[in-house]
Amino acid sequence: MMNKKINRVAVLGSGIMGSRIACHFANIGVEVLLLDIAPKELSEEEQAKGLALDHPAVKNRIVNAALQNTVKTNPSPVYTKTVLNKITTGNFGDDMAKIANYDWIIEVVVENLDIKKKVFDQVEQFRKPGTLVTSNTSGIPIHMMAEGRTADFKANFCGTHFFNPPRYLRLLEIIPTLETDPKLVDFLMHYGDKFLGKTTVLCKDTPAFIANRVGVYSIMSLLHLVEKMDLTVEEVDKFTGPALGRPKSATFRTTDVVGLDTMIKVSKGLYDNCPQDKAHDLFKLPAYVEKMEANNWLGDKTQQGFYKKTKTADGKTEILALDLKTLEYRPQQKVKSATLDLTKPIENVKDRMKVFASGKDKAAELFRASFFGLFEYVSDRIPEISDELYRIDDAMRAGFAWDLGPFEVWDAVGIADAVEGMKKYGHEAAAWVHEFLGAGHTTFYKVEEGIKKYYDIPSKSYKAVPGTEAFVVLDNLRGNRTIWKNSGASIIDLGDGILNVEFHSKMNTIGGDTLQAINKAIDLAEKEYRGVVIGNDGANFSAGANVGMIFMMAVEQEWDELNLAIRMFQNTSMRIRYSSIPVVVAPHNLTLGGGCEFSLHADHVQLNAETYMGLVEFGVGVIPGGGGTKEFALRASDEYKDDQIVQNALKDRFLTIGMAKVSTSAVEAFELGYLQKDKYSISMNRSRLIADAKAKAIELADAGYTKPVQRKDIKVLGKQGLGIVYAGANTMYSGHYISEHDKKISEKLGWVMCGGDLSSPTEVTEQYLLDLEREAFLSLCGERKTLERIQSIVTKGKPLRN
Missing domain, CATH: 3.40.50.720 (NAD(P)-binding Rossmann-like Domain)
Known part of the structure; x- marks a missing residue:
């Protein structure tokens, strides 16, 4: 190179x-x-x-x-x-x-x-x-x-x-x-x-290269199917969204965001430049799209496209949908689908594909009609746009944010079954696919010894996907490298003496199972391994603690159990910091609440550039209770300088929690104080994250990692700090910036961060602060308004301001 x-x-x-x-x-x-x-x-x-x-x-x-x-x-x-x-x-x-x-x-x-x-x-x-x-x-x-x-x-x-x-x-x-x-x-x-x-x-130098060639075919095929199958805008977006492993904006909403004119331009370019393409006529615009273009209904840039935002008589915002038959906007209709209902409990996207392929309703029919056409199209595009099938999948996942590329969906449905099904819809797989099946092969991809391999058409053999040697993909290791698991997490041996704790609960929330797995991994590593990585390949690192469990315990007034649960959370955070082996946390995307607290206590944080980290507990009416409040008090103490007004450091830390500030990037997570200088590194490519975290754990072990000593020298300000906190909370409340309950939570947060009402600044231990933190958390769980906030998050997924 x-x-x-x-x-x-x-x-x-x-x-x-x-x-x-x-x-x-x-x-x-x-x-x-x-x-x-x-x-x-x-x-x-x-x-x-x-x-x-x-x-x-x-x-x-x-x-x-x-x-x-x-x-x-x-x-x-x-x-x-x-x-x-x-x-x-x-x-x-x-x-x-x-x-x-x-x-x-x-x-x-x-x-x-x-x-x-x-x-x-x-x-x-x-x-x-x-x-x-x-x-x-x-x-x-x-x-x-x-x-x-x-x-x-x-x-x-x-x-x-x-x-x-x-x-x-x-x-x-x-x-x-x-x-x-x-x-x-x-x-x-x-x-x-x-x-x-x-x-x-x-890519090869062919019209629209790979992603737009396949992506625009996929969209144009859908636009024509909508007419043929008499589907509504809402139905298509419901059927082609997250259930299918696609973005929430699905098909029509995405087109509005990108701009209908952009899509039209690329499809016209393909129509003009690909006369030999078997799907040539599909790149012609359906009549309703031509009318939208003539009306200048191009999406967000012209304030209307397949959807239009309006205000109702009482001033509320309403998003209307376009009726494709009448080309008039109307209120959105609810979409029901038995197939979608069947996919809801299935976490793994691959496993949902068979449900779609065999369903009996409109959603399943659209899946078959669109994907069977797509399978034919991508198999025909080799070797025109790419000699290797994995490049087409890579392009669609990365360019159109699909969870699975076309050949991966084909694998999930079953190649031979799909080839049969395609015929009923007037589609025929390319000759090389029939030859591939004739040779006894059943999947385009397979994993051997943790290495993902693809079927290489020219050599008629399986080869490792190039460039992925530097990646650690947990999906490829799960089988024989999982050494322990429960319903919320798994411990996977990454090799070279490093274990990985992978969460697999919904939104990777943290409950008793997750805490048990982290402690188990550290136990194992202290005996016979060299280090632990806490990381996963989920959509988000972690949305925080399982608030549903907290809600149940608080409603049932099981205070002893709740106290034990919070203590276990705190002890786990402390174990991450004070074990005899290095623990590296590898966050990406949402890293909230408890996910953030684990990062605060790690020996090193190896995070993806796109990490949105924050202590957001205020939103559910509590303070950070897994060591986060203690840790911010500790960091404020380390920032106190004799020649400065010490309250400023306290105020900054207090406001970061009190305003539930979430970073919009890894760089901002450092600016907000969630990361410490020299204790974090950024992996630009998410695919490299676990491998980079593993390398960091090895580096720390090789440098002769020694167990740190718990802190007993944390300076807290006592009454001197409390006066400022209480006055600030009171001013915010008087000015109607926060509610009475927010004021109460602020005062509890201040109480912990100041070490209680000590008569003068004093040095305290970490355990002293953890006990105050747990006490404050528990008392807030006994408040009706906190329970209302938690209930709103659990039942509606929305924060409540009360």
Whole structure:
């Protein structure tokens, strides 16, 4: 692999994609130059100020406005606002010469070959030989952009197609031309995976590459089936959403978010450029979509698409759905489905596929009609768009956020059964599939000794999925490497003396089973292993403690049992910190309440860049009771400096819990004080998280890990701190910012963090604070308003402000 370092990136074009790509490079610490055209005329505001066209503020107006608008979008394209310091803006006229000092130049201007060629003329003029140049086009063949360029430009040029929004969608398609240096391709595949956190997929230079070719086929096929099967917008979104392992926004809501015009553009491009495609006619727009286009009903960007947000007479927001027959908006209708009901108790998405395939209602019928067509389509696309089937699955999972790619769904349904079923729907699998079945094979994928292998069509044999050697996938280890399990968690041997505790409760909530598993793993590791990782492959690391259990105990007034349960939670957090082996916690996505408390007590936190961490117990009417309040008091104590007002450190820590602040990224989790300097590392690619955590546990063990000593020197402020806490809570209550119950919880939190009403600042032990924390938690569980809050979360999934 070539030895390149990417320290500085120039992004040419500051539209929606250009600005967001610039933000994501800034997220990972790269210096970015973002350029765009200079305006040809003054705005009214500029005229009023008496500015001329050559004024720097005017020349950079387009690029600066684009970047500012991007940063305001939700969800945010940046991990934290401070990363924007890494981005410098400019314009093509004044600043193009600066690209000579940049390691990678990414073109993201409009989808017009002539305009792109003009930009590349300028790039050729200023770039240094050997500089990497890529285009983020989604519709123009890559080789056409390289025509007429120098040999050095061609060798260092290819397509790098990011998906929008680049921070959140994990796909990066790499599209080389015949003249691209193969070493450059290897470099980009690795760089995208390791540093940008992407699933990098190598594509051929074919129309729409892989993800959009298959994804737009899938959407267009659905749009035609809707008419044929007389389905409503709500039915389709219900049948093609989370139950199927797809995002909540499913089909039509996603189209509204992305923009109907984007989908139309890609489908028209495929219709024009793929005349030999067997599904060619499917890329024609159904009549109702043509009418929507004519009406400019393009989704969120035009305030209406398949859905429309309106206000009712009493001022409430209502989302209406489009009736596809009459093209009029009407209130949404409830959708019922026996097949969906049958899938509800099934946690594993793969296991739901057979239920869909054999169901008897509309949801099952739509599944068969759409997937049988998709199976034919993807089997026909090999070797046109990819020689390997796993690349198609990777592209669909990462680009369209599907839990399972088409070949994985086919495996789950049963290949031979599906091939038979396809015939009834007028579909035929490609010849290589029949040959594959004839040779006695039954699945496209299999796991051998923890390694996932795919069926390689040219060699007619199974090969390891390349690039995954660096990943630890718990799914592939579960069978013979599970050494202990209960209903809430499993202990899996990762090899090299490291154990992993994997949660598998709903939303990975923490109950007695989970605590038992963590303690068991530490027991085992202290006797015959070297370290423990707490991590899982679920959608979220953990939504916190099982509040349903707390609610039951509190309602039944089983105070002794509840006291024991909280004590066990606290003891487990303390065991994570004070065991004789290193414990590394590996959070990702939601890491709330107890999940956050485990992270607070870890020897090291190896977390994914997309980690949303917080102590959110206030929302259910309690304070953090698994060691979180104690830990924040301890950290505040460590921040007290003689030359500063010590109450400020206490106030900051108090407000983080009191306002239930949740980080929007791993970087922000550090800024909020959930992570400590030198005790955390970020894995950009979620697929590498468990492997990175394992490596960290080994590193700590190899460095001669010794058991830390419990703290007895935690400075608490007693009455001096309580006065500030109580006065603050009172002011907030008087100003109607918080309710009377919030005031009570605030005072309990302050009581613990200040160590009670001690007459002067005093040094206390961790156990002293844990006892206060548990006492406060228990007393709040006896409050009617706390129980109402917990009940609202348990029954409706919504926080209650009372």
